[in-house]
Amino acid sequence: DTGVSQNPRHKITKRGQNVTFRCDPISEHNRLYWYRQTLGQGPEFLTYFQNEAQLEKSRLLSDRFSAERPKGSFSTLEIQRTEQGDSAMYLCASSDQGFSGANVLTFGAGSRLTVL
Amino acid sequence: AQSVAQPEDQVNVAEGNPLTVKCTYSVSGNPYLFWYVQYPNRGLQFLLKYITGDNLVKGSYGFEAEFNKSQTSFHLKKPSALVSDSALYFCAVRDSGFQKLVFGTGTRLLVSP
Numbered sequence: 001d002t003g004v005s006q007n008p009r010h011k012i013t014k015r016g017q018n019v020t021f022r023c024d025p026i027s028e029h030n031r032l033y034w035y036r037q038t039l040g041q042g043p044e045f046l047t048y049f050q051n052e053a054q055l056e057k058s059r060l061l062s063d064r065f066s067a068e069r070p071k072g073s074f075s076t077l078e079i080q081r082t083e084q085g086d087s088a089m090y091l092c093a094s095s096d097q098g099f100s101g102a103n104v105l106t107f108g109a110g111s112r113l114t115v116l
Numbered sequence: 117a118q119s120v121a122q123p124e125d126q127v128n129v130a131e132g133n134p135l136t137v138k139c140t141y142s143v144s145g146n147p148y149l150f151w152y153v154q155y156p157n158r159g160l161q162f163l164l165k166y167i168t169g170d171n172l173v174k175g176s177y178g179f180e181a182e183f184n185k186s187q188t189s190f191h192l193k194k195p196s197a198l199v200s201d202s203a204l205y206f207c208a209v210r211d212s213g214f215q216k217l218v219f220g221t222g223t224r225l226l227v228s229p
Contacts, residue, residue, distance in 0.1 A: 004159070031215070042120075042206050042219030043160070056216055091159070102148055102167045105217060107159040 004108035006092050012114045013082055020078045021111040025094030032075050033105060034067055035091040036060065043091055049075060082115045089113075118143040118211045120220035128226050129197045137192040137223045139207030146212040149190040151181055154204040154222070163205075166190060177201070197227045 005024040013019050025032050030051050035043035046065070048056040051072040061067075064082075069075040079086055089112050093105035119142045129135045141147055151163040164175025171183045181192045190207060207220045 033215075033217075035219075040221070042208075042221050045216045045218065048215050050215075056214075058216075093160075102165070104150070104162050104165060105160075106162070107152075109157070109159045 004092055004094055004106055006108040006111045008111060009109065010112045012116065014116050015082060015084060017082055018078065018080045019082060019113060020076055021090050023075045023092030023108060025074070025092070026106060029094035029096050030072065031095045031097070031103065032069055033093040034077050035093065037089045037091055037110070084115045087113055087115045118209050118218045120207050120209050120218055122207055122220035122223045124223050126224045126226060128228065130228050131199050132196050135194050135197045135201070135225065137205050137225060139190045139192065139220060140188050141190060141209040142188065143209055143211045148210040148212060149183065150208040150217065151175065151179070151192050152206045152208060154206065160206065199227050199229055201225060202227045
């Protein structure tokens with residue numbers, strides 16, 4: 001197992017275009033998380049899946065953002081009609097079931113989005 | 117809602133000296149506390165966590181952290197810093213019963229030779 005994998009690592013797009021990021025979690029992990037990190041800030045929670053169910057969504061996740069995890073394995077995060085303010089590092093993490101609250105998140109290296 | 121404060125943007129320490137990176141938190145229930153480290157062009161790496169029990173928790177690479185409930189703090193410490201410890205350190209808190217992990221803004225640790 002190579003850990004949490006994210007693709008693409010870098011994406012440069014023009015304002016108004018749609019982009020999609022993919023996350024492949026650690027295979028035995030049933031929980032998957034998306035975070036966004038901008039320069040000089042800590043990661044901000046976007047959403048969380050347990051298996052294929054999306055259980056929590058942040059107010060940061062506007063209507064232009066959608067995340068899916070259709071078979072409870074990999075996940076995609078799509079941003080429609082990108083804006084310059086969407087430029088950030090998008091981080092994916094996964095964890096096992098664990099004792100609720102005590103589970104440790106394992107992060108991928110992230111997908112950096114630049115919107116021109 | 118839970119929150120984390122890391123009051124120092126940067127901490128400078130000489131190699132071989134002890135280091136402390138500060139963190140205070142706010143939650144409504146029992147806190148689950150974590151420290152992560154981020155190296156350039158790499159993902160966040162877990163260092164240690166406090167769930168319950170002994171207030172002093174030991175983690176990876178010789179790091180430890182002390183939980184202080186009365187001061188709502190969870191400071192990261194290491195007895196003897198290494199140049200290779202230079203990185204960005206994040207404190208995070210999770211309220212019991214929830215999955216959302218809230219991170220602080222990070223503290224850059226710079227260890228000079």
